[in-house]
Amino acid sequence: MNPACAPGTPSTTARALQERAHRLIPGGSHTYAKGDDQYPRCAPPLIVRGEGCHEWDADGNRFIGYALGQRCVTLGHGRREVVEAASRALRDGTNFNRPSVLEGDAAEALLELVPSGEMVKFTKDGSTANTAAVKLARAATGRRIVGLCSDHPFFSYDDWAMGITPVDAGIPPENVALTGTFRFNDLASVDALFDRHPGDVACLMLEPCRPDVDPEPGFLEGLRERCTRHGAVLVFDEMTTGFRFHMGGGQALFGVAPDVSTFGKAMGNGVAISAMVGPRSLMDLGGLTTPEPRVFLLSTTHGAESPGLAAMREVIRIYREEGVVERLAATGERLRGLVQDAIDVSGVGGAVDVRGRPQGLLFGNRDPEGNPSQAYRTLFLQELIRRGVLAPSFLVSNAHTDADLDRTAGAVSAALAVYRRALDAGSVEGFLDGPPSKSVYRRHN
Ligand SMILES: Cc1ncc(COP(=O)(O)O)c(C=O)c1O
Numbered sequence: 001m002n003p004a005c006a007p008g009t010p011s012t013t014a015r016a017l018q019e020r021a022h023r024l025i026p027g028g029s030h031t032y033a034k035g036d037d038q039y040p041r042c043a044p045p046l047i048v049r050g051e052g053c054h055e056w057d058a059d060g061n062r063f064i065g066y067a068l069g070q071r072c073v074t075l076g077h078g079r080r081e082v083v084e085a086a087s088r089a090l091r092d093g094t095n096f097n098r099p100s101v102l103e104g105d106a107a108e109a110l111l112e113l114v115p116s117g118e119m120v121k122f123t124k125d126g127s128t129a130n131t132a133a134v135k136l137a138r139a140a141t142g143r144r145i146v147g148l149c150s151d152h153p154f155f156s157y158d159d160w161a162m163g164i165t166p167v168d169a170g171i172p173p174e175n176v177a178l179t180g181t182f183r184f185n186d187l188a189s190v191d192a193l194f195d196r197h198p199g200d201v202a203c204l205m206l207e208p209c210r211p212d213v214d215p216e217p218g219f220l221e222g223l224r225e226r227c228t229r230h231g232a233v234l235v236f237d238e239m240t241t242g243f244r245f246h247m248g249g250g251q252a253l254f255g256v257a258p259d260v261s262t263f264g265k266a267m268g269n270g271v272a273i274s275a276m277v278g279p280r281s282l283m284d285l286g287g288l289t290t291p292e293p294r295v296f297l298l299s300t301t302h303g304a305e306s307p308g309l310a311a312m313r314e315v316i317r318i319y320r321e322e323g324v325v326e327r328l329a330a331t332g333e334r335l336r337g338l339v340q341d342a343i344d345v346s347g348v349g350g351a352v353d354v355r356g357r358p359q360g361l362l363f364g365n366r367d368p369e370g371n372p373s374q375a376y377r378t379l380f381l382q383e384l385i386r387r388g389v390l391a392p393s394f395l396v397s398n399a400h401t402d403a404d405l406d407r408t409a410g411a412v413s414a415a416l417a418v419y420r421r422a423l424d425a426g427s428v429e430g431f432l433d434g435p436p437s438k439s440v441y442r443r444h445n
């Protein structure tokens with residue numbers, strides 16, 4: 001193999017494509033989480049194509065990928081039946097001046113999975129679905145304040161969510177003042193939020209669980225009870241819980257029904273589709289018969305474009321037929337065991353850990369003092385990339401085979417040997433080629 005084109009050594013052609021992307025696209029990417037500042041310098045600058053759990057860079061190197069497509073591709077890239085369903089929809093016309101029959105078919109298919117909902121509006125991404133949930137809650141309650149769970153990393157690129165992060169440029173302070181926060185598994189913080197804004201909290205929004213943090217017994221029930229008592233709307237963001245931990249999301253897993261929930265990510269296996277689901281009493285405010293002032297709910301040209309809806313129906317069929325959630329769990333559990341074995345023999349002690357639900361495996365990286373470390377995380381990613389593994393986390397897909405997991409385990413072992421030497425050296429200097437990755441939530445570059 002030409003060493004200039006081995007994984008982790010992008011060619012001048014690949015670097016030129018990367019420079020072009022930065023010249024033409026702010027940040028060089030349409031999603032900040034994919035940015036150069038999130039990866040070691042040796043990361044493949046651009047991806048050309050994917051198949052199953054494999055991805056090829058511009059130099060033709062093949063990587064085993066994890067958390068495919070920002071966690072939206074759970075069946076693997078190019079899953080044939082989904083591609084065929086979306087292609088058929090493309091051929092039959094993607095969009096019409098009157099609603100398509102498919103819109104009703106898709107609504108039925110999704111609502112079957114989410115008993116808390118009676119109606120649905122489809123859109124294309126999670127941010128717009130969550131923003132619509134906020135708008136609906138405000139309209140239904142006549143209140144202003146959005147209560148966000150501050151332990152959860154991302155809900156939307158819109159003002160009501162980004163305003164409370166350091167990246168608040170362009171967001172008027174008066175908008176920021178309309179968002180309040182509470183902590184996960186901390187009902188006292190929820191009570192404090194309601195106390196701070198008496199009669200003005202429109203909704204609480206949170207993920208019902210994180211890959212590595214479950215709700216404590218009584219927490220979700222406590223939220224449910226408080227929202228009902230205070231007349232606020234309970235919104236579950238099921239972008240990452242739905243179709244990964246349970247088809248019906250955390251509400252099915254933990255048995256607590258929100259008022260409104262939002263789904264996206266894996267439900268189209270990478271074809272753009274997301275949804276807001278809720279009871280008729282709320283959703284009908286966006287309908288044509290409400291006597292209340294009309295809510296201009298999600299209404300976009302591409303909201304119910306056919307390929308996304310067709311892909312979603314096929315994804316649901318495959319999930320049911322193949323027991324995808326259970327398969328993801330079995331695959332993740334096997335990978336956890338392999339990675340844990342590698343950690344145990346590596347001598348890195350607690351500096352690297354693997355944790356979380358098997359379908360949502362995360363890893364943590366610490367420095368020699370035991371503090372979470374972006375520099376050591378970047379080193380770990382670098383050493384995996386050099387061995388053909390592109391893993392911002394270890395979220396598996398239905399396409400990962402035992403052979404992929406075994407190869408990953410080999411890469412992890414070798415990466416940990418380097419990590420161990422860097423721990424002994426007390427710093428990543430001399431080990432890390434390029435700067436450490438940075439948090440996306442920073443005010444300045
Ligand atoms: C929990 C959660 N909610 C909402 C979003 C926003 O979704 P999208 O990126 O599709 O706008 C994300 C995206 O990462 C997410 O993880």
